[in-house]
Amino acid sequence: MIRVNSEMAGSVWKLLVAVGDEVAEGADLLLLESMKMEIPVAAPAKGKVAEIRVEEGETVAEGQLLLVLAS
Template sequence: MADIRVKSEIAGSVWKILKRPGDAVAAEDELLLLESMKMEIPVAAPRAGTVQEVLFAEGETVAEGDVLLVLRTG
């Protein structure tokens, strides 16, 4: 099993968390939505797996490169 750290590609805020720890996801499933410059940007799973940990709460600010959540694959 491998853990994948899903990172933010932009600075913004967590608008909505769509998947929670324990949720199984398929590749390309939306995990959460970021808000930046009044736009909603989806963050998708790079692979199928299970969400292990969500590191930010809705409304919190994130920087480019911040790890948003941990996904366990395999």
């Protein structure tokens, strides 16, 4: 399992994947909004989206688990 954590505090602006989606390494998984900037969160490796732990509009902390990929 590959854990994808937030690199910064912000809010989840848009989810770009759903559970079950296959993603390539580097593919954008979701967009965070912080200080009026949109920051993409990319997949660190290829895999299948196993869990999404956040919802659009949710505020997240730095280091918080966003989603899990199955390799």
